[in-house]
Structures are given as structure tokens and as C-alpha cells.
Amino acid sequence: MASAIASAIYQGLIRRNAVYLTTIFAGAFAFEMAFDTASNKIWDTMNRGRQWKDIKYRYMNKEEEEEE
Numbered sequence: 001m002a003s004a005i006a007s008a009i010y011q012g013l014i015r016r017n018a019v020y021l022t023t024i025f026a027g028a029f030a031f032e033m034a035f036d037t038a039s040n041k042i043w044d045t046m047n048r049g050r051q052w053k054d055i056k057y058r059y060m061n062k063e064e065e066e067e068e
Contacts, residue, residue, distance in 0.1 A: 013023050
């Protein structure tokens with residue numbers, strides 16, 4: 001069973017260099033996108049209420065009131 005899986009992986013992905021490199025680059029790109037999304041989500045959760053996007057409305061309303 002394990003040798004059949006290994007043989008399928010070799011025949012499908014590793015046998016030709018171009019396919020092997022394409023698989024590596026596509027996997028790295030997908031991992032980078034997933035890692036960036038997850039780390040940004042964690043950062044936003046840990047810093048909720050302290051970022052500009054969370055408090056922007058407070059200062060934007062004050063500037064509009066002062067101009068009038």
C-alpha cells in the first residue's frame with residue numbers, strides 16, 4: 001500500500017523536473033497565503049480596539065465637527 005502511494009507520487013509529481021518545481025512553487029505560494037492570512041487574523045484578534053481601523057471613526061468625526 002505504501003509503495004503504491006510512493007510510486008504514484010513519484011510518477012505524478014517527481015519524475016519530471018518541471019512538474020516537480022511547479023509543485024514546489026505552487027505549494028510554497030499556497031502556504032505563504034495561508035500563513036499570512038492566519039497570522040493577520042491572529043494579530044487583529046489580539047489587538048482589537050487598538051488599531052487605526054478600529055478607532056478611526058472617533059477621530060474622523062471630531063475633525064468634521066471642528067471644521068464646521
